[in-house]
Amino acid sequence: xxxxxxxxQITSRFEYLEAQMAEGSGDIATLGKEYSDLRPVxxxxxxxxxxxxxxxxxxxxxxxxxxxxxxxxxxxHLKARLPDVEHALQLALxxxxxxxARPAMLEIRPGTGGEEAALFAGDLLRMYQRYAExxxxxxxxxxxxxxxxxxxxEVVAHITGDNVFARLKYESGVHRVQRVPETESGxxxxxxxxxxxxxxxxxxxxxxxxxxxxxIDTMRSSGAGGQHVNTTDSAVRxxxxxxxxxxxxxxxxxxxxxxxxMQVLRTRLFDKERQKVDAERSANRKSxxxxxxxxxxxxxxxxxxxxxxxxxxxxxxxxxxxVMAGDLDDIIDALTADAQATMLAExx
Numbered sequence: 388x389x390x391x392x393x394x395x396q397i398t399s400r401f402e403y404l405e406a407q408m409a410e411g412s413g414d415i416a417t418l419g420k421e422y423s424d425l426r427p428v429x430x431x432x433x434x435x436x437x438x439x440x441x442x443x444x445x446x447x448x449x450x451x452x453x454x455x456x457x458x459x460x461x462x463x464h465l466k467a468r469l470p471d472v473e474h475a476l477q478l479a480l481x482x483x484x485x486x487x488a489r490p491a492m493l494e495i496r497p498g499t500g501g502e503e504a505a506l507f508a509g510d511l512l513r514m515y516q517r518y519a520e521x522x523x524x525x526x527x528x529x530x531x532x533x534x535x536x537x538x539x540x541e542v543v544a545h546i547t548g549d550n551v552f553a554r555l556k557y558e559s560g561v562h563r564v565q566r567v568p569e570t571e572s573g574x575x576x577x578x579x580x581x582x583x584x585x586x587x588x589x590x591x592x593x594x595x596x597x598x599x600x601x602x603i604d605t606m607r608s609s610g611a612g613g614q615h616v617n618t619t620d621s622a623v624r625x626x627x628x629x630x631x632x633x634x635x636x637x638x639x640x641x642x643x644x645x646x647x648x649m650q651v652l653r654t655r656l657f658d659k660e661r662q663k664v665d666a667e668r669s670a671n672r673k674s675x676x677x678x679x680x681x682x683x684x685x686x687x688x689x690x691x692x693x694x695x696x697x698x699x700x701x702x703x704x705x706x707x708x709x710v711m712a713g714d715l716d717d718i719i720d721a722l723t724a725d726a727q728a729t730m731l732a733e734x735x
Contacts, residue, residue, distance in 0.1 A: 389476060394432050401429045424483075431479040435472050441465050481730050486587035486661070487553035492654045493544040493585055498561060500579020503568040505538025507688075508581040510711060511562060512542050515555075517713025524548030529647050530636060539581075543651060545588070552587040557722040559585050560685035567691070576691060580684070588650070589657035596653065602626040605641060623648050630656065700725045 404422045407413050442465045448458035495511050497504035519526040525547045532540035546555070563580045604624045622637040623644035634651045636644040687696045693707045695718070702721050704710065710718070 389435070389473060390480075393480070397425060397428055398432060401425045428479045431472075431476045435476045438465060438469050438472050442469065477731060478727055481727060481734075484553070484556075487556075488550055489552045490545065490547040490588040491552045491555055491585050492588060492651060493542075493546055493555065493558075493583070495539060495542050495584075496582050497539065498580035498582050500564075500577065502534060502536060502538055503564075503577055504579040504581055505534045505540060506536070506569065507562075507564045507579055508539035508542070509533075509537065510564075511581055511583060512539060512544070514711050514713055514715070515544070515546075515558075518715045519546055519548070519713075521713055522548060522554070524551060529651070545650075552585065553723075554719055555585045556587075557719065557726070558583050560683050563684055563687045565687065565689045565691070584658075586654050586658040587661070589653040593657045594653045594660075596627070596649075596656070600628050602628060603645070625649065625652055627652055627656065630659065632656065697722065 401422070404418050404425070408415065408418050408422060442462065445458040445462045445465060448454040449462075451458075493515060495508050495515075497508045500507070516526050527545045527547075528542060529545050530541065530543035532542070534540055561580050561582055563578060565576055565578050567574055568577050568579075602625070604626075606622045606624060621641040621644060622635065623641060624633060624635045625645075625648045626633050632652060632655055634648045634655070636647040636651070683699075685697060685699055687694075687698070688707060688711075689695070690707060692705070694703060694705050695707050695710050696703045697718060700721060702718065704717060706714070706717075
């Protein structure tokens, strides 16, 4: 059921914003953001109204002998189109996660599996880098620790672009891999895992941090060895005493390291608050897509069979090479559609 009173409110608000922007009054940036957010919804409302009006006109034409044949030809097509237009409008009316348009912090760490888990964490990093490149996003690694054979101990990346968090937010969780490790001489398949966390970037207004709650330490940055070792005490470690969160940054500039560490700290604190809300909201849900449960095994990458399975929605794809090369849209689109279907069911 489409709530027509709500449609009227949205359309009226859109028209008001349009008039305010034409007059140049108010905060143009704020008005413009709301206007651009409402525009696709208003366009969907207009399409739904037009299809309904066309159906009403065609039904009225049935009583006209000269127009009856044309109306009988058009009506089946219009009535077949109406459910699709209604569904698209229902999706457009769903409450939007305010963080969807934000940049994101991507954190990847090895789980069970030792060195093989660290190598798989590196594979996941490259997968997300390629996906970001394909979408025209900026992918900046701000913390990176490697193992001796090239695996990842920990990596934190900052990703900016259009709808970054909206596209990546369902990637949080435990990613499991099944394959013959490079370190395995007997050809046996091993199972290991890595954890992924995608956090919406916090803004200054989201989280207020009291400077008295921080302990800031500087230390010597580790370099590549030999003449490349950074011998200045430029690395920064910030401890947020109330939460116990610890963040580090080891770029060459101590000033830049403080900026990065504070940005990561704000984002993690903001994420903790979102996790509380998500946990309360998803307590009664059967589907865990989008619940933010980072301890959940969400996906298995089976290399011998070239198979990927997302356990939350039962999706299986036999295109693992393409996925590892950054072709993630089929998975992300399916997860988004499932989350939208769950929201529609809850609203109904």
